[in-house]
Amino acid sequence: METVATARAFGGTQGVYRHASDATGTPMTFSVYVPPHAPGQTLPVVWYLSGLTCTHANVTDKGEYRRACAELGLIFVAPDTSPRGDGVADDPAYDFGQGAGFYVDATEAPWAAHFRMWSYVTEELPALIAAHFPADMARQSIMGHSMGGHGALTIGLTLAERFRAVSAFAPIVAPSRVPWGEKALGGYLGADRAAWRRHDAVALIEDGARVPALLVDQGEADQFLAEQLRPQLLAEACDAAGIELTLRMQPGYDHSYYFIATFMADHLAWHAARLG
Amino acid sequence: METVATARAFGGTQGVYRHASDATGTPMTFSVYVPPHAPGQTLPVVWYLSGLTCTHANVTDKGEYRRACAELGLIFVAPDTSPRGDGVADDPAYDFGQGAGFYVDATEAPWAAHFRMWSYVTEELPALIAAHFPADMARQSIMGHSMGGHGALTIGLTLAERFRAVSAFAPIVAPSRVPWGEKALGGYLGADRAAWRRHDAVALIEDGARVPALLVDQGEADQFLAEQLRPQLLAEACDAAGIELTLRMQPGYDHSYYFIATFMADHLAWHAARLG
Numbered sequence: 001m002e003t004v005a006t007a008r009a010f011g012g013t014q015g016v017y018r019h020a021s022d023a024t025g026t027p028m029t030f031s032v033y034v035p036p037h038a039p040g041q042t043l044p045v046v047w048y049l050s051g052l053t054c055t056h057a058n059v060t061d062k063g064e065y066r067r068a069c070a071e072l073g074l075i076f077v078a079p080d081t082s083p084r085g086d087g088v089a090d091d092p093a094y095d096f097g098q099g100a101g102f103y104v105d106a107t108e109a110p111w112a113a114h115f116r117m118w119s120y121v122t123e124e125l126p127a128l129i130a131a132h133f134p135a136d137m138a139r140q141s142i143m144g145h146s147m148g149g150h151g152a153l154t155i156g157l158t159l160a161e162r163f164r165a166v167s168a169f170a171p172i173v174a175p176s177r178v179p180w181g182e183k184a185l186g187g188y189l190g191a192d193r194a195a196w197r198r199h200d201a202v203a204l205i206e207d208g209a210r211v212p213a214l215l216v217d218q219g220e221a222d223q224f225l226a227e228q229l230r231p232q233l234l235a236e237a238c239d240a241a242g243i244e245l246t247l248r249m250q251p252g253y254d255h256s257y258y259f260i261a262t263f264m265a266d267h268l269a270w271h272a273a274r275l276g
Numbered sequence: 277m278e279t280v281a282t283a284r285a286f287g288g289t290q291g292v293y294r295h296a297s298d299a300t301g302t303p304m305t306f307s308v309y310v311p312p313h314a315p316g317q318t319l320p321v322v323w324y325l326s327g328l329t330c331t332h333a334n335v336t337d338k339g340e341y342r343r344a345c346a347e348l349g350l351i352f353v354a355p356d357t358s359p360r361g362d363g364v365a366d367d368p369a370y371d372f373g374q375g376a377g378f379y380v381d382a383t384e385a386p387w388a389a390h391f392r393m394w395s396y397v398t399e400e401l402p403a404l405i406a407a408h409f410p411a412d413m414a415r416q417s418i419m420g421h422s423m424g425g426h427g428a429l430t431i432g433l434t435l436a437e438r439f440r441a442v443s444a445f446a447p448i449v450a451p452s453r454v455p456w457g458e459k460a461l462g463g464y465l466g467a468d469r470a471a472w473r474r475h476d477a478v479a480l481i482e483d484g485a486r487v488p489a490l491l492v493d494q495g496e497a498d499q500f501l502a503e504q505l506r507p508q509l510l511a512e513a514c515d516a517a518g519i520e521l522t523l524r525m526q527p528g529y530d531h532s533y534y535f536i537a538t539f540m541a542d543h544l545a546w547h548a549a550r551l552g
Contacts, residue, residue: 007530007534007535008495008528008534008535009538010537010538011538014534061338061533062338064343066537066538221284250284254283257337258283258290261340261342262285262286262342265343
């Protein structure tokens with residue numbers, strides 16, 4: 001693991017790191033914020049998964065998470081959204097290929113060779129975090145935005161014993177039923193929709209996945225709300241399943257990092273309360 | 277004035293605006309955050325001047341000022357750092373020409389035609405803010421970073437009756453005595469160093485300019501500290517003049533927006549206490 005850059009921030013250290021990933025077969029870059037802590041102390045880990053077109057840098061620059069993480073004693077990890085590079089398959093659209101990994105292990109050519117973001121985020125990167133940072137891996141939680149909200153919900157529902165808190169900003173809750181998701185899951189996983197259900201939060205809940213509670217903030221002025229995000233589908237699934245969903249519709253807010261930053265501290269406090 | 281973009285943030289509105297500037301003879305872009313407020317209410321205005329290479333966007337993306345401005349009821353204005361465009365003189369260096377206006381009205385060719393950032397920031401833009409935003413122009417304060425800290429100090433010292441609070445992050449305090457400043461003031465104002473004193477905070481204080489108090493944060497790991505910033509020169513001038521300077525040397529902090537964001541809320545609270 002190579003250190004790209006570190007800087008003091010809110011009494012802790014914001015770092016950017018790069019490593020050669022076995023999962024994706026590419027170099028991968030990620031950021032980690034470690035808050036101030038006593039020598040030898042380990043701290044809970046919050047995973048943040050980013051949305052379409054993003055790298056680790058968007059939330060690192062604009063997410064405004066460091067003050068709350070410093071106050072609450074949380075490590076904050078932000079991976080990239082896909083493998084990248086000249087030897088990696090790509091698509092000219094912003095919503096497929098590089099920058100749009102959708103947190104799945106692709107099975108279809110040409111994507112299967114490198115697009116293994118599920119394995120990367122759930123297996124390889126956690127091992128790296130455990131090895132190199134003062135992380136208490138028994139206390140983890142996960143959140144994300146948009147495509148990364150989809151990732152946080154599906155990973156949090158699938159690995160419910162690992163993640164003590166799961167939340168999302170403007171998530172894609174039912175990718176099987178919206179254009180972004182149909183394109184991505186069809187492209188990465190193939191035409192058989194049965195294979196998509198493991199990567200669709202609403203389908204996972206319908207198929208029996210359970211977490212105690214979810215927190216979702218959604219801007220009412222979000223341009224993607226009606227066609228791509230459809231949080232009501234998550235509300236209906238949680239209602240039927242007995243999952244306590246706190247779905248906060250936020251008047252006037254759009255899909256941007258101004259929205260995320262506004263509610264980031266709320267989410268981190270909600271996570272901290274569950275991380276102990 | 278044209279609205280480039282607006283977004284809801286922390287209950288208020290973050291906007292980016294563009295207008296044809298008479299002062300610079302170019303289009304100029306700036307950002308304004310207006311916090312939540314009652315209809316008809318006017319609010320104090322904090323000016324933030326940015327450093328070398330920056331536009332309005334750096335602090336708007338990375339400054340983390342909106343939460344504190346929302347809590348304290350402050351309008352936050354971030355101008356660009358120079359005129360820009362194809363017809364505007366430039367220099368290939370990062371520290372001179374476009375992106376490096378140094379908050380002076382240039383007198384030397386070819387800069388004098390457009391590089392009139394003193395007039396722009398102290399006269400034209402305030403009139404625009406007063407006309408288009410719920411601003412109480414009887415309650416203004418000013419802060420800045422690096423080159424913008426120089427701007428905040430020189431403008432705040434010169435227009436002491438206008439600005440109730442003046443603070444800076446890692447400012448250039450004595451441009452006449454450091455390489456960045458000698459190059460810029462020499463280039464924009466000519467070789468006669470007597471003309472530079474109005475644009476040098478330490479010289480202004482030596483020549484009699486007074487404010488009740490100044491707040492300066494400076495990272496001890498700032499790569500520009502010893503050669504370009506030299507806050508001790510400001511401390512000596514304030515000491516001799518009886519100006520109450522709070523100079524906080526911050527161990528481990530560099531020159532970046534991680535440093536600025538860490539102490540932004542402190543500065544805004546300090547301003548709010550003086551803005552009433």
